[in-house]
Amino acid sequence: MLLDFSRLGAWRVALSLIALLVGAYLLLPILLIVALSFGSSQWLQFPPPGWTLRWYEELVDDPEWIASFLTSFQIAAVVTVLSVLIGLMASFGLTRGTFRGREALRALFLTPMILPVVVLAVALYAFFLRLHLNGTFVGFVLAHLVIALPFSIIAISNALERFDRDIETAAIVCGASPLEAKIRVTLPGIRLGLVSAAIFSFLASWDEVVIAIFMASPDLQTLPVRIFGTLRQDLSPVIAAVSTALIALTAALMALAALLRKDARS
């Protein structure tokens, strides 16, 4: 290879340094938040004068934060289930169907990924006003489903395309009905795609803030919305603690996804 790392000589040091700096640039803000959440300063002083778990205690004792956490989790969970189910059916149609306009339909399904989120949020808000869905759990789920679905469709379609259809046909010749063959053979065969679809759908809803701000009501707020709202009123280290919890869950799910990918390759 032209750019073989082992043959770069002295440039290797420079390259490593640049990589380190870029990594630090990406990670430092997150690490700073995590550090601040354990700092004893009321004013988010850095470096922290001392260490404490006080902000986490306050967080756990505050029913409003807990309610938001549960709201976020419930919405993300329902979105995950629906997104995987609908994504699975859409993927079967998109990868196996032989109808006109299939590619156009695939593109349409993926537009929420390209569309500016604000545009989507305003459109959904205006649409849901007529249906009286703003500020409701159902409204939240439907709105987040729109942005989660493309992740599902991409992950599951890719898995289905890699899965040799002759294997499903073999199950049918063995005596399984077409549905039974899909459930007993094809679904286990694409399970990694299903799990990544679930993880990314969950995350798409879990840390989504723009649409959530439009959808939220005083009694129904997701975690990112409450963080945003609280930030505007005062700057409490509790926010750092909430953010750290949010980051922890996200990181755990991303690690799980990476682990599964590694597992699939070996």
Add this chain to the structure above:
Amino acid sequence: MTFLDIRGVSKSFGNVAAVSDVSLEIARGEFMTFLGPSGSGKSTTLYMIAGFFEPSGGDIRIEGRSILAEPSNRRNIGMVFQRYTLFPHLSVAENVAFPLRVRRRSGADVARKVEEMLALVRLERFADRMPAQLSGGQQQRVALARALSYDPPLLLMDEPLSALDKKLREEIQVEIRRIHRETGVTILYVTHDQEEALSLSDRVALFNHGRIEQVGKGRELYDEPHTRFVAGFVGHSNFLDCTIAARRDARADIVFPDGSGCADIPLHAAASSGSGARLMIRPDRLQIGALTATAARPGIDATLTDATFIGETFHFAVTTGWGAQINVRHPAGAPMAHEPVVGGRVRLSWHAADARLFAD
């Protein structure tokens, strides 16, 4: 007694006829191979029997009953595919058990049958392995065990060895023949490899352009090809342009482009005097002799252009007076009446019964 009866089956995809009016009767326990080049309709015919395609016309019957109304999963047919189709998330034993589990057989029944099938393909020790841990040959043997676990009366095999290397292919061919003998299952085997077809099957149906050109034992196809296509596809052949000078019933006298001729060649298909034809002779049925040899046998004068020794046989390339190339094979161990010299003139001869004449 006919077991599988394919009656006038056709299949078109849009305007393209993939299979046209194929009829074939297969006896119980027979090993029948569909041989042919790719796109000849052999696989399409197999898929119609499996139920993947619906025929555009005709009927397929098993023991006198049409199976066309049944979906694939209710036809109770076994099938081994070209690609590896083991269920990747199930162990070898569970793969073999799968058809029995969807048939809701009892646990003891399943365990007994799985053991029996793995013994049949000699993979007992691999019962707990996952498909990804097996070689290609082992995977196809497990696929065979899976396809036979529910005792289907008919086993379809769609080029099951084409992904394997030659040595492994020959090994598994032996296995397939043994399993055919031991189980007595009727086998329909699709391949484009004529050696595989000849070595495995009781009978071969040779497909071309969606039709069956000829059905028969391998030896019949080789020795008595009915069409030029059969002669060219099964075994090696030399084709020589000629003109029919006179014909009497199923025999004809011919003239080669240089004016020399041969009399009394068996003729297939209708052809009148004066029309063009091709004389077919297998390379191993030709003898090379001295130019002065007596003309007791039919033959032509030619020039030896190349001689190659490849171990078991000599390959000779000979050019006729009018420029046609002819290949000759001579067993290395057999005595040769005339030691030919490259560039020298020779007399090519053959037994009258070994030549065939096909009309253009």
